[in-house]
Amino acid sequence: MSDEMLRALRDELGEAGVLTDPERLVPYVVDQRDLVKGSTPAVLRPASTPQVMAIMRLAARHRVGIVPQAGNTSYCAGATPDASGRQFVLSLERLDKVRSVDPLDAALSVDAGVILKHAQEAAEAAGLYLPLSLGSEGSCRIGGVIGTNAGGLSVLRYGMTRDLILGLEVVLPDGTLVSDMRRLRKNNTGYDIRQNFIGAEGTLGVVTGAVLKLIPAPTRRATAWVELAPGVPLPEMLALVRRETSELVSSFEFITARSLALVRAPGGRLKSGSGGVILVELSSSSRHLPVEAVLEGAMGELVEQGWAEDIIIAQTEAQRADMWQIRETIPEGEKRAGGSVKHDISVPLSRTVDFLAQGGAAVAAYDPRLELSVYGHVGDGNLHYNILVPPGEERLAFTARIGRELAPQLYDIAAGMDGTFSAEHGVGRLKRELLQHYADPGRYRVLRGIKGLFDPQGIMNPGAMVDPSDGLPS
Amino acid sequence: MSDEMLRALRDELGEAGVLTDPERLVPYVVDQRDLVKGSTPAVLRPASTPQVMAIMRLAARHRVGIVPQAGNTSYCAGATPDASGRQFVLSLERLDKVRSVDPLDAALSVDAGVILKHAQEAAEAAGLYLPLSLGSEGSCRIGGVIGTNAGGLSVLRYGMTRDLILGLEVVLPDGTLVSDMRRLRKNNTGYDIRQNFIGAEGTLGVVTGAVLKLIPAPTRRATAWVELAPGVPLPEMLALVRRETSELVSSFEFITARSLALVRAPGGRLKSGSGGVILVELSSSSRHLPVEAVLEGAMGELVEQGWAEDIIIAQTEAQRADMWQIRETIPEGEKRAGGSVKHDISVPLSRTVDFLAQGGAAVAAYDPRLELSVYGHVGDGNLHYNILVPPGEERLAFTARIGRELAPQLYDIAAGMDGTFSAEHGVGRLKRELLQHYADPGRYRVLRGIKGLFDPQGIMNPGAMVDPSDGLPS
Structure with a gap:
């Protein structure tokens, strides 16, 4: 069965599209946190959407599991095959073309294998900005960003990935293409089925393309390092900063003293307050908006409230970069x-x-x-x-x-507290049981029903998130 | 069958919960545009979510169609029963409690029958703002706003209804409750199934409650009436205004001379330019942000571009209200x-x-x-x-x-042009055929599959949007 399928796959994808050399397979079968090691007969590397459709038709016929993989940066092993050696990895890495940038539509159309950083650069080249900023942006790919509904550093102002999707192109587990790559801001014509695929971690279909919402490129940024007094009521502080910056605040990041110490030797200018640090950033695309003055006004109110031991406002781009470097290197600091x-x-x-x-x-x-x-x-x-x-x-x-x-x-x-075990990292293979344990029972049944509707054979990223069910059992 | 069901409904809902007097039924069976007239054996008025669950369990057992109705302001007859006299109307009007306002969460929890205006007032009383502004806000109800994914006057900045939903409570056609009323900004734990019900026009279940996202209350507004020169490239103008206001622009409304003439006698100060009018409004919640100066700066650039014959900036709240009165009374003007x-x-x-x-x-x-x-x-x-x-x-x-x-x-x-026949009004009963005609074939199959998953018996708002299918037929 596997041999016959491999032959058919080589016919469809060509030699470059099917990796079977064990050494070359290694990076595709281990998750980026080095927690899960799987096995695969082959890594499939389609170079076009029709090739993805061909793969899924073959997989459906042979009832073979397909694990879509974009940049392989999941924190929950969402893109790692199991140890059976029977699940194929479908890598998006050759689907890496920017299809178009449309400045007047403020929209960017891309293949799902485009690296986030390259998408950002394509937007910038057109005088616009893709407000998706992740630690892994140099290696994660758009398909994975969509599959995990990634968050990152500017969700506060621009939302999650979900909020930035205008169009989507998806291949269903039976090989059907669902294409909705329109650049519309408004389109109330039936269920927004695209939403099901966002955050689905490749368990309902393979995202092959997307249209992303862009914003005017920020030309002015104002950034403050707030050393917190002890016992600051962070929710009240956040409400004040949102209000008094009129929501121009794009980042409001918390750093504890211990996290800071992982990346910076003591004695520098950027130190922790007794209650940790908040990194606040405002950004603006307007020549008429004095964003620095708005930041200073809001920071003045924090001082009045007694919430800050000290506030350092970045005076140069280098100072701003230095503040962000601390925030962004904490995960590496933890690794070290x-x-x-x-x-x-x-x-x-x-x-x-x-x-x-x-x-x-x-x-x-x-x-x-x-x-x-x-x-x-x-x-x-x-x-x-x-x-x-x-x-x-x-x-x-x-x-x-x-x-x-x-x-x-x-x-x-x-x-x-009505909170959750996964804010932005997803479920993948590592948090399946948590999902079942914590989900509202009615909701969990619907999750399995949705999975069963799209993937009745259970061939799409099997083992991630949920197993299919037949309808919505009572 | 109908009699037995009516008896059971009276047991569950009490006398006040079941209207059968023909005179009282009249307003529930005609759509607000007076295009479609239906018939119903009874209007059901549940006063609690458990009563909605009881209704749906009975309807499922008797295979009777249920047409959810909120404020009955659909432009597509989305909430009007057919003429068979066999579909029950389920009115949300007694589910009208504001459950809670949570200022630090910037969230408002409501029953689905709350009138939009009352939801706005509840937010304002807590110093916050619900950025949903519709012509029908005095009579439309939250459940209908969600069912049609309503847009309105500030989508440009704050998005559609979809973008303002934090939590949702839904009763499925079999009576199952799906509850996700958490006030979380981020929660990546499985498919976001709530999205299916937003814009579904009551065809997948009955929305009984919702948590809406609030924003800091705008305290300063700056509004301009731009009389357009002939041939203005509106997309370029929009891009400039978005950029140079740093997206503080919350409304960018177009009015043609003919629409203006429907509501205003000639000779007033607010007149049309050769190319019509754009009404621009910026809003801000910050004491430190000179929103008037930002508007003036951006408007100056329009003049430089030669795009405006005249620009009037509202100097008083009365002038601002006058500008908006024109925009908001055009539908009435058309009726007159x-x-x-x-x-x-x-x-x-x-x-x-x-x-x-x-x-x-x-x-x-x-x-x-x-x-x-x-x-x-x-x-x-x-x-x-x-x-x-x-x-x-x-x-x-x-x-x-x-x-x-x-x-x-x-x-x-x-x-x-990759556009659509329904931007914000939905599909309802009037645009079903358009949906089938214009939808991508793969997408249309998924629409029917989703309908079939949630409502296999086709009892939920039958005749609206799509009919159910069994799975995703090839």
């Missing part, structure tokens, strides 16, 4: 320090401080020697709540133990 | 003039001027005596492209003739 067990928590905006308190208490009660690296997009209620692997502990064993013994407590605390 | 045949066109932002030219040529070729009232949200690519009923013509007959003979040409022109 021996790694971390990541929790991608989200709670309602009003509960971030409560979560920090209750989560901290739970960790301390479990083992007071554990160290936390906490940072994240508190402007969206999203905390990267990471536990550093203690010196001398074996990373994978520690990860497994925390996942078993401590993570459930943290997730319960979040759930008790 | 004998009515209009409405086309809710959307094209990519870059094509609005092209559509005006080609649409105008098609109308003139069909009958040069016809008069157009064209206005709308060109900031979103959305044109309300209405043909006035000529004096002496019977409205319904004229509507039918235009729908048969001229509308298909207009829709074809829009489709040729």
